[in-house]
Amino acid sequence: QVQLVESGGGLVQAGASLRLSCAASGLTFSHYNMGWFRQAPGKEREFVAAIDWTGGSVYYADSVKGRFTISRDNAENTVYLQMNSLKPEDTAVYYCAARSRHGYFDYSRAPSYNYWGQGTQVTVSS
Numbered sequence: 001q002v003q004l005v006e007s008g009g010g011l012v013q014a015g016a017s018l019r020l021s022c023a024a025s026g027l028t029f030s031h032y033n034m035g036w037f038r039q040a041p042g043k044e045r046e047f048v049a050a051i052d053w054t055g056g057s058v059y060y061a062d063s064v065k066g067r068f069t070i071s072r073d074n075a076e077n078t079v080y081l082q083m084n085s086l087k088p089e090d091t092a093v094y095y096c097a098a099r100s101r102h103g104y105f106d107y108s109r110a111p112s113y114n115y116w117g118q119g120t121q122v123t124v125s126s
Helices: none
Strands: 003-007 010-013 018-025 032-039 046-051 058-060 068-073 078-083 092-100 120-125
Touching: 003 092, 018 032, 018 092, 018 120, 032 068, 032 078, 046 068, 046 078, 058 068, 078 092
Parallel strands: 010 120
Antiparallel strands: 003 018, 018 078, 032 046, 032 092, 046 058, 068 078, 092 120
């Protein structure tokens, strides 16, 4: 079965960096668009970043643009989220998600993704 396993979360101070990884198995990774979402306590899940199946197109939420970088390694079946200049408002559980390359890639909408990981906690202290 399909599994997406996130790692790399933790507790850091404001201004620090973290690199999240999401290892995929059970699917042809290179055929899937990938996204990162986050959910803070009491808030809805929100889009963070996405990358298409070729790696040629990337998308970011305005709140993370210029600080976060999404990338993928199709040989390693892994998508990454490099997070720099972290702020307390970045505190959330971060989820990776996969969406088949077929059809329109509505990258910012959670329901458009087929598979989800279990999430990894990122906590940024002030």
